[in-house]
Amino acid sequence: MDDPYAFRLDPQLEKDTVNIADWHLCEVRLMNDSRYPWLILIPKVPDIAEIHELAEEQQHLLLGESVRLSKALDQLFAPHKLNVAALGNMVRQLHVHHIVRFEGDASFPQPVWGVGDAVPYDADALRETVKGLQIALDLL
Amino acid sequence: MDDPYAFRLDPQLEKDTVNIADWHLCEVRLMNDSRYPWLILIPKVPDIAEIHELAEEQQHLLLGESVRLSKALDQLFAPHKLNVAALGNMVRQLHVHHIVRFEGDASFPQPVWGVGDAVPYDADALRETVKGLQIALDLL
Numbered sequence: 001m002d003d004p005y006a007f008r009l010d011p012q013l014e015k016d017t018v019n020i021a022d023w024h025l026c027e028v029r030l031m032n033d034s035r036y037p038w039l040i041l042i043p044k045v046p047d048i049a050e051i052h053e054l055a056e057e058q059q060h061l062l063l064g065e066s067v068r069l070s071k072a073l074d075q076l077f078a079p080h081k082l083n084v085a086a087l088g089n090m091v092r093q094l095h096v097h098h099i100v101r102f103e104g105d106a107s108f109p110q111p112v113w114g115v116g117d118a119v120p121y122d123a124d125a126l127r128e129t130v131k132g133l134q135i136a137l138d139l140l
Numbered sequence: 141m142d143d144p145y146a147f148r149l150d151p152q153l154e155k156d157t158v159n160i161a162d163w164h165l166c167e168v169r170l171m172n173d174s175r176y177p178w179l180i181l182i183p184k185v186p187d188i189a190e191i192h193e194l195a196e197e198q199q200h201l202l203l204g205e206s207v208r209l210s211k212a213l214d215q216l217f218a219p220h221k222l223n224v225a226a227l228g229n230m231v232r233q234l235h236v237h238h239i240v241r242f243e244g245d246a247s248f249p250q251p252v253w254g255v256g257d258a259v260p261y262d263a264d265a266l267r268e269t270v271k272g273l274q275i276a277l278d279l280l
Contacts, residue, residue: 050222052210063203070192081232082190085225089241089249092221101229109229110254 007044010093016118018126020133025061028069030133033118034125037077037100039133041065048094051086062096069098069137076136083111147184150233156258158266160273165201166236168209170273173258174265177217177240179273181205188234191226202236209238209277216276223251 009027017029017040025045031038043062048054054062070082083099099112107115121129149167157169157180165185171178183202188194194202210222223239239252247255261269 050210050214051224052207052214059203059207060200063199067192067199070190074190074192081228082192083225083227083229084191085223085227087223087225087251088221089223089251111227111229111251114250 005046007046009042010091010095012091013040013042013093013095018130020130021137023065023068025058026065028065028137030130031118032120032126034121034129035106035116035119036112037073037079037129038112039069039073039098041069041096041098043094045094049088049092050094051096054094066096066098072133072136072139073098073100076132080108085111087113145186147186149182150231150235152231153180153182153233153235158270160270161277163205163208165198166205168205168277170270171258172260172266174261174269175246175256175259176252177213177219177269178252179209179213179238181209181236181238183234185234189228189232190234191236193234206236206238212273212276212279213238213240216272220248225251227253 017031019027020030021028025043026041027044029040029042031040043054043058045054045058051059066084073082077100079100080103081101083097083101085097086094101108157171159167160170161168165183166181167184169180169182171180183194183198185194185198191199206224213222217240219240220243221241223237223241225237226234241248
């Protein structure tokens with residue numbers, strides 16, 4: 001029988017994103033929007049909406065995984081800027097965006113949320129992007 | 141003589157915000173926009189644009205101060221959601237937004253950036269808000 005208290009990925013996050021890796025605290029997922037390299041960390045802890053609701057040890061794990069992801073994105077993409085954000089206005093389940101930004105991207109210098117519509121990767125591009133990210137993340 | 145390598149608050153941040161407290165790593169400042177309780181943590185470290193560029197010890201201090209601020213905002217305002225974000229598309233100096241969000245506020249459920257214009261506090265409201273925040277933050 002399913003454990004009713006177990007972590008379950010929010011259905012909206014599941015629909016919009018693709019699994020890249022399972023780390024100690026977080027699931028690492030890619031937003032299916034080819035306009036930006038856009039990764040999301042989701043702590044696999046049930047019923048958490050805010051970083052400060054995590055146990056202190058989990059907060060430090062989240063920080064470590066966020067820094068690991070940020071460094072990998074930095075090496076892979078050499079961004080103008082990273083946007084790192086836990087908003088949750090639409091989806092309450094705690095999730096931390098890590099978005100690679102370039103001057104001249106689809107919404108720069110504005111934030112990405114609510115600007116235009118997502119442009120899903122085609123099947124080949126998605127496969128290659130996922131593979132490239134998995135290789136880069138394994139190295140860090 | 142001024143130390144050319146010392147931390148200096150970005151002039152745009154200085155113009156838009158008001159000092160609330162000086163913590164070990166960060167300056168705590170209030171955005172002068174009465175539409176949202178909107179606090180910003182700015183690590184007092186020169187030439188840093190990204191969280192992962194901080195030394196590991198500084199990263200952990202930032203996390204601790206972010207959690208302390210978030211808990212105080214939670215107690216003071218009982219928000220629907222906090223938005224915690226390091227964007228930096230406009231101002232590169234690392235600064236971490238902590239924005240108290242309510243359903244029905246001036247931009248909910250969208251993020252606050254780039255939506256409408258800031259509504260500065262009047263002098264009395266600013267004084268009271270700063271004082272209320274300073275008392276709440278001292279307690280945590």
